[in-house]
Amino acid sequence: MKHITMDEWMKYVTDDVDESTRSKYETHLYDCDHCMDSYMQAIELAENALPTVTNPSEYTEEIIRSTAEINSSFQKQEPKRVVRGRWYEQKAFHYALAVAMTLLLMTTGVFTQLTGAVSKFEKSNQPSLTESLMNTTTSLINRVEEETKEAE
Ligand SMILES: [Zn+2]
Known part of the structure; x- marks a missing residue:
């Protein structure tokens, strides 16, 4: 059929x-x-x-x-809630970035120490290097917190 x-x-x-x-x-x-x-x-x-x-x-x-x-x-x-969601994501991202920067700076410091190539520089500048590292990290985190407050 x-x-x-x-x-x-x-x-x-x-x-x-x-x-x-x-x-x-x-x-x-x-x-x-x-x-x-x-x-x-x-x-x-x-x-x-x-x-x-x-x-x-x-x-x-x-x-x-x-x-x-x-x-x-x-x-x-998508919608309205996402604005808040994205904002939190941004905050987390900035914190992650600050942490990553700190780790990078620390790793770089450790690496520099291991190579010993700039051991003289390290010896004469160690306190200020540590200090600047601390300052950089602190200012980074401060900036993140300022941005967070602005966003609020
Ligand atoms: Zn058929």
Whole structure:
């Protein structure tokens, strides 16, 4: 038997066939997986293309509900709250940056000591080097806190 085309299934789904055609399609559907697939696709297409408005108020509710769902799923990712979220992220980022800078400076200091290449410089300048390292770190953290206050 000849398969029923997608166009024909669309007609069937949208109730655009006469009774004999309908029963012919339905009989075919019982023993044809291929057409069952087509039929399922036709249902999906029909649902997306032309929603049947059998109950207008129910249909409106459905739209409102799905819109609300879209909005709420949107809100989880984007909107107003995100401003605060991003701000906290920034704060964390600045702190992380300050810590990273401190670690970098310390590592550099340790590395310099290990190489011994500037051991003379180290000996004569150790206190001021440590001091400047401390100052840099402190000013970094101070700046982060000032920025944080400004953001608030
Ligand atoms: Zn078939």
